[in-house]
Structure formats: C-alpha cells, structure tokens
Amino acid sequence: MSKSFFVYNFGCRVNMAETLEIRSEMLEAGYEESEDQPDIILINSCAVTQKAEKEVLQFIRSKRKEFPKAKIIVTGCAAVKWEGRKVPINIEKIGKKKIDSGKNIYEESGRTLIKIQDGCDQFCSYCIVPYLRGKPKSKKIKEIIREIRNIEVIREIILTAINTDLFGSDNGENLTDLIKKILDETEIERLSFGSINQNSINDDLVKVFQSPRIVKYFHIPIQSGSDKILELMNRNYKVEEIRGKLEEVKKLDPLTFIGTDIIVGFPGETEENFQETYKFLEQSSISRFHIFRFSKREGTLGWNLENKLGAVPESVKKSRSKELEDLGKRKYQIFLEKHIGKTFKALFLVKKEGKYQEVLLENNVPAWIETQKDFKGQIIEVSIENLRNRRLFGQVPS
Incomplete structure (x- = not known):
C-alpha cells in the first residue's frame, strides 16, 4: 500500500511555485494525496515576518495534534532559519529544498x-x-x-x-x-x-x-x-x-x-x-x-x-x-x-457563488460572471455591468 501525503504552503508566490513542484514530485514518486489521512505532512514555510513564523509554528502544532502518527517535514524559509536550533515540536527540518525543473500540477482554473x-x-x-x-x-x-x-x-x-x-x-x-x-x-x-x-x-x-x-x-x-x-x-x-x-x-x-x-x-x-x-x-x-x-x-x-x-x-x-x-x-x-460598461477577455476560475463564477480579467482584476455553464479554465469574452461591495459583476454576451 502506497503512503499518503499532503502539502501545505505559507508565504509568497515563489513558495507556492515550489510547493506545486514538491506536490508533483510526490505524485510522480507514487505517493497518494490525502488531506484526511496523510502519512507525511510537508509544510513549505515562511519567515518573512515574526507573525508569519509564528503562524507556521501554530499550524505545525495543530497538525501534530490532529495527526500524531504522521511524519511532519518542514521546508522553506522558516526551516532554514531554524537550522541548528531547537524547535519545540517533533518535526523534521530539511532546509530550503533544491527545486529542479519539472512538470507543475496546478488547479483546474488553467x-x-x-x-x-x-x-x-x-x-x-x-x-x-x-x-x-x-x-x-x-x-x-x-x-x-x-x-x-x-x-x-x-x-x-x-x-x-x-x-x-x-x-x-x-x-x-x-x-x-x-x-x-x-x-x-x-x-x-x-x-x-x-x-x-x-x-x-x-x-x-x-x-x-x-x-x-x-x-x-x-x-x-x-x-x-x-x-x-x-x-x-x-x-x-x-x-x-x-x-x-x-x-x-x-x-x-x-x-x-x-x-x-x-x-x-x-x-x-x-x-x-x-x-x-x-x-x-x-x-x-x-x-x-x-x-x-x-x-x-x-x-x-x-x-x-x-x-x-x-x-x-x-x-x-x-x-x-x-x-x-x-x-x-x-x-x-x-x-x-472604470471597468463598468466594458468588455474583456476573462479566464474563468473554479470558484462559484450561486449563479456566478469567478474570473480574472485581462488586467488580473477579479470579477463575477453570471452563467449557467461551467467555463472553468476557459478564456471567454465577458461584459462588466455593475459594482457591488467592491466586486465587479457581469455576464457572457449572447
């Protein structure tokens, strides 16, 4: 029976890119992904501020309590900072992982x-x-x-x-x-x-x-x-x-x-x-x-x-x-x-709220588009019609 794992990310988009590569490598090595019953918990950490470092430690403690038998491996900036220091949690520190080029596996949003x-x-x-x-x-x-x-x-x-x-x-x-x-x-x-x-x-x-x-x-x-x-x-x-x-x-x-x-x-x-x-x-x-x-x-x-x-x-x-x-x-x-009344090519994401699906416009501004179809991962022209609570709303032109 193959071992299971789950990867958690803290910090910047560079960390996220590395986390995706770690996930890809684990899957390619034959591990199964499981958030509910992981044998191995990998945490790509952040230490850019005291608050970020504290959040990582709190998260590790919560996962240790939730999964006492799991092996917890911490990589990323906090792990580098902790090298040579005693950390009050039973974890394995592997420092900053060397990331090789490889295929990323990411979200369904394309x-x-x-x-x-x-x-x-x-x-x-x-x-x-x-x-x-x-x-x-x-x-x-x-x-x-x-x-x-x-x-x-x-x-x-x-x-x-x-x-x-x-x-x-x-x-x-x-x-x-x-x-x-x-x-x-x-x-x-x-x-x-x-x-x-x-x-x-x-x-x-x-x-x-x-x-x-x-x-x-x-x-x-x-x-x-x-x-x-x-x-x-x-x-x-x-x-x-x-x-x-x-x-x-x-x-x-x-x-x-x-x-x-x-x-x-x-x-x-x-x-x-x-x-x-x-x-x-x-x-x-x-x-x-x-x-x-x-x-x-x-x-x-x-x-x-x-x-x-x-x-x-x-x-x-x-x-x-x-x-x-x-x-x-x-x-x-x-x-x-300034976006109201204009049309944009938008990338449809995964998230939905009722009859609306989240998109990113050509300038990376998020918007919510009314649609009965699921267009996730597709780029489609949309029209922006109104703004409510700092959210843009629109539809796919017929």
Whole structure:
C-alpha cells in the first residue's frame, strides 16, 4: 500500500511555485494525496515576518495534534532559519529544498506558477530573505521554455521570482529576453508575474508588455513613499524614479492594474515621513496596497536600526496601517468603477457563488460572471455591468 501525503504552503508566490513542484514530485514518486489521512505532512514555510513564523509554528502544532502518527517535514524559509536550533515540536527540518525543473500540477482554473529565479543579494535593511535564500540563482531561459512546453492544458503562466531585478544576473540573460522567448516559442495564452521589482521596469520591458498575451498587471513592491525611509531601507531608488516608472506602465492601458507593498512604522519613520508616503500613494496610479507593519528580524540591518533610532510604537503602526488601508479601499473602488460598461477577455476560475463564477480579467482584476455553464479554465469574452461591495459583476454576451 502506497503512503499518503499532503502539502501545505505559507508565504509568497515563489513558495507556492515550489510547493506545486514538491506536490508533483510526490505524485510522480507514487505517493497518494490525502488531506484526511496523510502519512507525511510537508509544510513549505515562511519567515518573512515574526507573525508569519509564528503562524507556521501554530499550524505545525495543530497538525501534530490532529495527526500524531504522521511524519511532519518542514521546508522553506522558516526551516532554514531554524537550522541548528531547537524547535519545540517533533518535526523534521530539511532546509530550503533544491527545486529542479519539472512538470507543475496546478488547479483546474488553467493557471500555474513557474519559479524563474531564487535568492537575493540586495540586503534591504528590513528583509531576512537574503540570509535564508542565499545568492541569486536564475533558471536558464531554455529550461523555462521546456518547462512551459511540458505543462498540459494551462491557459496562464505566472512567473515568480524572489527578485525579478536579478533574473539572469548570474548567467548573462535578462527578463525582457525571457518574455520575448516565451511569446515566440510557446502558445501560452496569458503570461503574468507574481511581482515585478522597480528596477526591472525599463523601456524594453514596457514595449514587450504591449503584447495582448501579457496580463496588464504590475505588483511593484515600493515599500515607502519617503526618500528618507527608502534610504534607511537600503532600497537604492528615490520616489521620483518610481513616479516615472508608474507613468510609463500606465501608458500601456488606462486600466493597467498596479499594486504595491508598503511597510509602515519602519525605524525612524516620523509623522512627516508617513504623510509623504500617504500623499505619494494618493496621487499615484497605484490601485491596491498590501500594508505591512514593520517587523524586526534578528540579524538584519533593520534590527540594529530599531536599536539605534528607536521603535515606532505599535499603536502608531496600527493607526498608520489603518489610514493606508482606508485609502487603498477608496482607490480600488474608483479603479473598479472604470471597468463598468466594458468588455474583456476573462479566464474563468473554479470558484462559484450561486449563479456566478469567478474570473480574472485581462488586467488580473477579479470579477463575477453570471452563467449557467461551467467555463472553468476557459478564456471567454465577458461584459462588466455593475459594482457591488467592491466586486465587479457581469455576464457572457449572447
């Protein structure tokens, strides 16, 4: 009788891509997938913040209690961080798994993730990732093309990386050439990115993004709208540079969807610095924010900065986070309103609610389409008719 397994994922889309590859390898090795009675529980972990690491530990404890006889194997960033340390749970740590190219098995929605790059040597002062992921390592373009060709019945490829700026820095290739090769040598219908770092955005990249096969969505992790805080973060760019890149990206299409990550409460962030960030976001073409309260990570430069400059009180972090979240909701609402009365090619996903099925539009914006048929995994033209509770609704034109 073959052993059973189940894989759980925490963290970023790079982690998700690795989790899919782990799952694929387990299935190909003859293991059976079972969430109800697993002999082996694999957990791909995250340690980017103290909260993320705590959630992983809590999850491990719950699974140990639920399945006392199962073998629990933890990989990913938290496992690397825990190497050589005693963890108060009976688990096996295998560190950061070496991921080989191979066939991904993903969801019925016709999308999958492919990791194109790992590691980072930029050492932003708040970030623990370079210490856990190591030096930049890129897949060769020919390997990525082969991987895409081996995937069956997939409409959209989502390329993921720890830092897109560093793709090809170790092998002489570059991101724009990768995109061109994918468009020229594969028949994939939709190509998108988990995130794109600001220094990856240049004239050549914007030009290749004009292809109708590329999803008009940019998640650009800017982190702050204050030059002083960006310098303390060791981000190596200024706010004015970001403004210029956002303007170029928006020229692709008025409905290009732009999101970002912002950290509030970084050591040394005054109310004036925060207001600079608020004003920058308010005036920018960014429509969705992911807000993080600064979480110091031992061993990073940010840990020392907090000791030197002092910590921003948690109550202030919470208040600033709430202000930006409210701004983000208003901006997202305004952005969604611009879709009403327009038609889009949409990828139908698995999720349904009553007579509606979830889709992703050409710019990665989610919507709900009224239909009696199940179109999951198909790309079909839809019309957007109204907006309710920050959700777009529409139908398939007759």
